[in-house]
Amino acid sequence: MKENIKSVVVLTAICLVVAVLLAYTNSITAPIIAENQAAAANESLTIVMPDATGFEDLTPSLTLPETVTGVYKETSGLGFVMLVNATSDYSGGNPMTFTVAIDATGTISAVELTGYYDSKDFGPDYPQSYVGQNSTLADITLVAGCTYSSVAFKDSITSAFNVLIENNLVAEAQKSEEQLISEALPLALSGCVNATNIPIADPIEGFSDPITQAYKAKNNCGYIYVMNGGSYGSVIVGINAFGVGRVYSLDGSDITADCAGLIETAAAANPVIATANLEANTATVAACFEEGAVVTPVENLGGFEDVTAAFTVTVGEETQYAVITQPLGYGDEAMKMLTIFNANGEIVVYKTLTELILHGEYYSAHELTDEGAYRAQFVGLSESTYSDDMTLVAGATMTANAVASNFNSAFEAFNLIKEVVG
Amino acid sequence: MKELLIIIMSAVLVDNYVLSKFLGICPFLGVSKKSDQAVGMGVSVIFVMLVATAATWPIQTYLLDPNELGYLQTIVFILVIAALVQFVEIFLKKFIPALHRSLGVYLPLITTNCAVLGVTINNITAEYSFVESMASSLGCGLGFLLAMWLFAGVRNRLEEADAPECFKGIPITLVAASIVSVAFMGFGGIIDKLFA
Amino acid sequence: MKKCEIFSKGIIKENPVLVLLLGTCPALATTTGVVSALAMGIAATAVLFCSNIVISMLRKAVPDKVRIPCYIVVIAGFVSVVQMLMHAYFPDLYDMLGVYLALIVVNCIILGRAEMFARKNGVIDSALDGLGMGIGFTLALVLMASFREVIGAGTWAGIEIPVIKDYAVSIMTASPGGFLAFGCLVALVAKITSGKAPAKKSFSCEGCPNAAACNKESCETDVKEESK
Numbered sequence: 087m088k089e090n091i092k093s094v095v096v097l098t099a100i101c102l103v104v105a106v107l108l109a110y111t112n113s114i115t116a117p118i119i120a121e122n123q124a125a126a127a128n129e130s131l132t133i134v135m136p137d138a139t140g141f142e143d144l145t146p147s148l149t150l151p152e153t154v155t156g157v158y159k160e161t162s163g164l165g166f167v168m169l170v171n172a173t174s175d176y177s178g179g180n181p182m183t184f185t186v187a188i189d190a191t192g193t194i195s196a197v198e199l200t201g202y203y204d205s206k207d208f209g210p211d212y213p214q215s216y217v218g219q220n221s222t223l224a225d226i227t228l229v230a231g232c233t234y235s236s237v238a239f240k241d242s243i244t245s246a247f248n249v250l251i252e253n254n255l256v257a258e259a260q261k262s263e264e265q266l267i268s269e270a271l272p273l274a275l276s277g278c279v280n281a282t283n284i285p286i287a288d289p290i291e292g293f294s295d296p297i298t299q300a301y302k303a304k305n306n307c308g309y310i311y312v313m314n315g316g317s318y319g320s321v322i323v324g325i326n327a328f329g330v331g332r333v334y335s336l337d338g339s340d341i342t343a344d345c346a347g348l349i350e351t352a353a354a355a356n357p358v359i360a361t362a363n364l365e366a367n368t369a370t371v372a373a374c375f376e377e378g379a380v381v382t383p384v385e386n387l388g389g390f391e392d393v394t395a396a397f398t399v400t401v402g403e404e405t406q407y408a409v410i411t412q413p414l415g416y417g418d419e420a421m422k423m424l425t426i427f428n429a430n431g432e433i434v435v436y437k438t439l440t441e442l443i444l445h446g447e448y449y450s451a452h453e454l455t456d457e458g459a460y461r462a463q464f465v466g467l468s469e470s471t472y473s474d475d476m477t478l479v480a481g482a483t484m485t486a487n488a489v490a491s492n493f494n495s496a497f498e499a500f501n502l503i504k505e506v507v508g
Numbered sequence: 509m510k511e512l513l514i515i516i517m518s519a520v521l522v523d524n525y526v527l528s529k530f531l532g533i534c535p536f537l538g539v540s541k542k543s544d545q546a547v548g549m550g551v552s553v554i555f556v557m558l559v560a561t562a563a564t565w566p567i568q569t570y571l572l573d574p575n576e577l578g579y580l581q582t583i584v585f586i587l588v589i590a591a592l593v594q595f596v597e598i599f600l601k602k603f604i605p606a607l608h609r610s611l612g613v614y615l616p617l618i619t620t621n622c623a624v625l626g627v628t629i630n631n632i633t634a635e636y637s638f639v640e641s642m643a644s645s646l647g648c649g650l651g652f653l654l655a656m657w658l659f660a661g662v663r664n665r666l667e668e669a670d671a672p673e674c675f676k677g678i679p680i681t682l683v684a685a686s687i688v689s690v691a692f693m694g695f696g697g698i699i700d701k702l703f704a
Numbered sequence: 705m706k707k708c709e710i711f712s713k714g715i716i717k718e719n720p721v722l723v724l725l726l727g728t729c730p731a732l733a734t735t736t737g738v739v740s741a742l743a744m745g746i747a748a749t750a751v752l753f754c755s756n757i758v759i760s761m762l763r764k765a766v767p768d769k770v771r772i773p774c775y776i777v778v779i780a781g782f783v784s785v786v787q788m789l790m791h792a793y794f795p796d797l798y799d800m801l802g803v804y805l806a807l808i809v810v811n812c813i814i815l816g817r818a819e820m821f822a823r824k825n826g827v828i829d830s831a832l833d834g835l836g837m838g839i840g841f842t843l844a845l846v847l848m849a850s851f852r853e854v855i856g857a858g859t860w861a862g863i864e865i866p867v868i869k870d871y872a873v874s875i876m877t878a879s880p881g882g883f884l885a886f887g888c889l890v891a892l893v894a895k896i897t898s899g900k901a902p903a904k905k906s907f908s909c910e911g912c913p914n915a916a917a918c919n920k921e922s923c924e925t926d927v928k929e930e931s932k
Contacts, residue, residue, distance in 0.1 A: 527879060530730075530732035530733035534728060537725075579784060579788055580784070581806070586810070587777065590773065622729050622807045625806070625807060626803055626807055629803050630803055673895075675891045678887075678890055679888070679890045679891035679894065682883045682886050682887030682890065683883065683887040685883040685887075686880045686881070686884040689880040689882075689883055692879075693879070
């Protein structure tokens with residue numbers, strides 16, 4: 087019994103002594119550890135703002151978009167450091183992470199990539215092209231060959247700026263008219279816009295007031311005009327391949343209803359594309375049918391995607407609908423495809439009129455996909471049974487996107503034709 | 509549920525405590541000569557890991573952290589584990605003597621098995637919730653059992669092997685462990701693919 | 705036993721890692737690089753040295769029944785102190801060693817020396833024993849880490865070695881390399897000493913916390929008989 091008590095006393099005493107010793111050591115080391123940790127946490131911030139004296143963490147007090155994970159205010163008023171990430175389709179859900187320093191005047195003073203997983207690298211120089219930019223990001227170009235990453239990167243930077251602007255931490259920079267126009271251009275005619283949101287169109291000559299700029303889509307889906315819209319200032323007018331138009335103001339709103347006159351002027355400025363290519367397209371469609379089928383062009387069809395011609399075909403009692411699209415594929419080259427629907431909206435024919443680049447977009451040794459089988463899988467589908475996932479071909483993303491674009495435009499066109507023709 | 513499965517599977521296959529994190533090497537080398545002993549040891553470790561995690565996680569979360577006593581973690585955890593093992597042994601001896609007979613010999617040495625202390629500390633540093641901690645402990649224990657059991661099979665064959673004189677005994681066992689470890693390296697990335 | 709011998713035996717003749725095969729977990733886990741091995745060695749040596757002294761001082765006060773818990777408390781206390789100091793003054797090393805730093809608590813060498821030596825010997829002898837064993841442990845770790853880092857990464861303590869750098873066998877720094885390097889070094893030591901070194905069984909089972917089960921399984925039959 088006595089021995090038991092002694093055991094308990096000794097063990098308790100040792101525990102107490104050790105606990106006191108630990109508490110004492112902790113009281114010495116805890117502040118140093120806390121200081122180290124704060125310094126380590128700030129290290130990533132001071133990389134982009136070397137003159138910083140300290141940072142105040144604003145993150146908890148702000149509502150942040152998914153792409154912004156941290157906002158820190160430099161305590162002496164130099165500006166802000168933001169932790170930003172961007173996910174692109176290519177990186178498979180692994181975000182790029184980077185740290186951006188934005189000075190008090192709203193100009194990017196440094197960008198540092200902290201994590202990068204994308205297989206298609208836009209290189210270390212690209213982020214540096216953002217240094218010196220304000221919230222308009224006016225001089226930023228996207229990188230061909232890794233469009234997804236650079237688009238994601240740019241969008242993330244924009245969202246970082248928006249956080250500061252919305253919380254009145256920096257003033258929004260005014261965009262020049264030129265930048266506003268180039269940003270609004272893709273709105274009017276979405277059919278000729280590539281993956282980096284740039285319209286693929288050639289400037290054309292021979293226009294007069296109120297038209298100030300004119301472009302013809304390389305894939306023949308229509309024209310884009312910049313026009314003097316009176317009280318709206320400059321406006322963007324898109325005219326599709328059938329001569330139907332719509333109008334956007336520079337702030338991105340659809341003002342078609344107010345601008346019928348402008349559309350009329352724009353539509354008259356150049357020949358209607360579907361009409362100009364009528365003969366060749368009719369022959370293409372007719373070739374898919376037996377003799378005796380009546381191929382009638384559809385006129386004044388709406389929609390601003392990549393549809394360049396549409397026909398109704400009467401075979402005996404039955405009416406079918408043919409849509410020719412010219413989606414942008416690999417290298418922003420226009421492809422040409424023909425989709426024919428029956429009256430129920432089911433695909434009966436899907437033909438590619440240009441070569442499908444289903445292999446070798448990136449890797450010349452990529453396994454050849456059986457193009458016939460690939461095309462055949464779409465026959466019999468209707469809008470409700472089709473999904474973009476069916477178009478996917480590994481290693482041929484651009485082409486697959488073009489095919490998906492074709493079907494989406496074709497379904498839209500089919501619905502519009504049914505409205506027009508009945 | 510998927511998260512728990514990921515935790516368990518990666519603890520068993522990818523971050524195997526014995527073969528890739530080198531925790532619990534002593535029993536791995538010491539008690540893996542016969543497969544029944546290896547399994548007995550493995551089962552005991554799983555059991556103790558689960559009990560230890562069930563005890564240490566609440567202590568850390570509700571006792572140490574709120575009182576800023578995190579620096580007592582090591583000392584508290586090892587004492588709790590030691591006491592638990594004693595308690596479990598007494599309990600088994602009294603109430604389930606059959607189980608005590610088969611597992612009893614392994615219990616004392618589990619006290620100082622670094623895998624048990626390792627898993628309890630890891631659960632805290634990984635900031636797992638209670639359920640995740642239990643899953644991680646189960647996974648680590650299963651991984652330990654798997655490594656022990658497989659290695660017992662390897663050692664069985666090793667008995668017959670004609671190793672160079674200086675390699676006889678522990679050295680050749682370590683070389684064999686190295687090869688088993690290479691096999692487990694092959695699981696790298698399997699979790700991402702399985703649950704992608 | 706002469707003081708000098710007490711100190712030196714741990715370094716070579718009874719080297720805890722390579723001869724006695726104690727402390728295998730840190731020997732495998734922290735020897736991917738020379739720096740972390742050295743840090744681990746020094747941390748363990750500090751704990752071993754201090755705990756040996758304290759346990760030797762307490763040897764008459766501590767009742768036999770609760771000696772193991774007492775030792776564990778003392779050792780865990782010193783480990784925590786080392787952890788905190790390292791966290792404060794060498795945060796990089798602290799991060800590098802991670803959980804293995806806390807696991808010094810369950811390092812067989814430390815409890816083993818307490819049980820084997822410190823509780824039976826005077827303070828000075830125990831201190832020398834702890835220091836010697838600690839240095840032996842550190843040397844073994846550094847030796848193994850050098851082997852692994854030079855072959856596996858072509859560097860030594862982060863310094864690049866020309867030529868080898870280009871032919872690095874990275875598996876040596878991965879986990880299989882740990883087992884392989886350890887096996888080879890133990891074999892090498894066995895070859896050099898050609899069996900003259902004391903076998904683990906006749907030496908340290910008493911102190912090894914694994915003894916209870918180990919006696920029955922791995923520490924050969926003669927010990928089993930001995931212990932009966």
